[in-house]
Amino acid sequence: MSAARSASCLMTALALTVLTGCDSTQQEAARARLKSLRVLASAAPTVVRHRNPDVRVAGVTLLRGRGGTAIAVHLRSNATHPLNDLPISVGIVARGGRHVRLNAAANVFYFETHLASIAARGSVTWVFTTARELPAAATPFAVVGARASVPPTSVHTLPRIEVAATGSARTTASTSRLGVKVTNVSAVPQYQLQVYAIGLRRGRDVAAGRATISHLGTGSSETLELTLLGDRPATSVKLEALPTMFQ
Numbered sequence: 293m294s295a296a297r298s299a300s301c302l303m304t305a306l307a308l309t310v311l312t313g314c315d316s317t318q319q320e321a322a323r324a325r326l327k328s329l330r331v332l333a334s335a336a337p338t339v340v341r342h343r344n345p346d347v348r349v350a351g352v353t354l355l356r357g358r359g360g361t362a363i364a365v366h367l368r369s370n371a372t373h374p375l376n377d378l379p380i381s382v383g384i385v386a387r388g389g390r391h392v393r394l395n396a397a398a399n400v401f402y403f404e405t406h407l408a409s410i411a412a413r414g415s416v417t418w419v420f421t422t423a424r425e426l427p428a429a430a431t432p433f434a435v436v437g438a439r440a441s442v443p444p445t446s447v448h449t450l451p452r453i454e455v456a457a458t459g460s461a462r463t464t465a466s467t468s469r470l471g472v473k474v475t476n477v478s479a480v481p482q483y484q485l486q487v488y489a490i491g492l493r494r495g496r497d498v499a500a501g502r503a504t505i506s507h508l509g510t511g512s513s514e515t516l517e518l519t520l521l522g523d524r525p526a527t528s529v530k531l532e533a534l535p536t537m538f539q
Contacts, residue, residue, distance in 0.1 A: 323537055326442060327483060330377070330402045333441040337398045338405035340381040340437040346371040347378065347410065347436045353497040354384070354432040357521030360423045362500035363394075364490050365434040367407065368415045376409045376445045376538065379437035382420045384430040391433060394422055403504070406441060408486050408534040411450050416532055419488040419502040421521060428523075445538040451478030453508075453533040455487060458515060461526060468499055468520040474533055475513040482508040486534045489518045491526025498524040 351366040363382050369375060383393040395405045410416050418434075458471035470489055476482055485508050491499030499522025505514055520526070 319539065322539070323481075323483070326537070329442040330406075330484075334402040334405070335399060337396050338379050338381065338400070338441075339393065339396050340379050340435045342438045344375075344378060344436045344438045347375065347407075349434050349436065350415070351497075352382075352432045352434045353500075354426060354430055355497060355500050355522040356425065356428055357499065357523065359519075360421055360521055361426045362422075362502075362521040363420045363432050363434070364497045364500040365418045365420070366415070367410060367418060367436065369410045369413055371412055373412050374409060374414075374445055374447060374450050374538075375407075375440070377440040377442045378407045378410075379405060379439075379441055380407050380418065380434060381405075381437075382432070382434045384426060384432055386430075394424070395420060401504075403484060403486050403536070407436065408536045409445075409450055409538070410534075412448075416534060417488060417490050417500075417530065418534075419490065419500045421500075421502055447538045451476070451480040451482070451535045451538065453478065453482065453485065453535055455531045455533040457529060457531065461491070461520065461529065468501075468522070468525065470501070470518050470520060470529060471515060472518060472531060473513055473515045474505060474508065476508045476510055478535070479510055480535070480537050480539060481510055482535060482537050484536050486532075486536065487516070487518065488532040488534070489520055490530045490532075491520050491522055492528045492530060493524055493526050498522045499526050
């Protein structure tokens with residue numbers, strides 16, 4: 293190999309190192325480990341017994357629609373750093389005050405039993421959906437756990453994910469469908485990204501829905517359609533996309 297070609301190959305290798313980063317393999321391994329830990333955690337029942345002192349449940353709304361029920365849980369964090377992978381129990385209060393948990397079984401999708409992330413002193417709305425048609429008069433509840441089910445993140449700022457409606461919701465008989473565009477503007481690829489929509493009317497929850505994006509790479513966008521369950525048409529929609537990978 294000529295000296296010129298050797299120098300060219302060396303420069304190419306150096307450029308690739310700069311572009312990919314020396315710790316890219318470590319980062320990929322850490323992400324794979326996080327995904328594996330979540331799979332293992334979802335194999336066991338999730339029942340929250342100790343409330344998280346840093347995360348307050350600011351409101352819980354049960355929303356009935358054709359084909360199922362949604363529960364919107366408004367959360368606020370008092371922590372000075374981001375929190376992730378907090379278990380959450382959600383359900384209804386039955387006669388006699390008995391709490392009936394709706395997401396406590398084993399082998400439930402991980403993010404139906406966990407809050408993916410919440411920013412330092414931030415607020416989010418987490419949405420649970422079920423095909424069960426719950427009584428309209430049922431009182432919903434939600435409890436956030438004190439300990440993360442996987443190692444807590446050490447980042448100071450969560451990756452930024454943008455989400456926007458692509459048009460107005462199409463409403464038919466207690467069910468609305470809303471197109472949304474989700475863009476990963478961070479340097480961290482996302483897996484099992486959680487997207488939530490909350491329909492509002494006069495400042496109150498009237499519909500809610502959720503969706504999962506299996507993979508959203510850095511700088512990538514995906515358009516999808518969410519089904520919102522509720523009993524009244526919304527006049528505005530609040531959208532959330534909670535990061536599931538942090539570095």
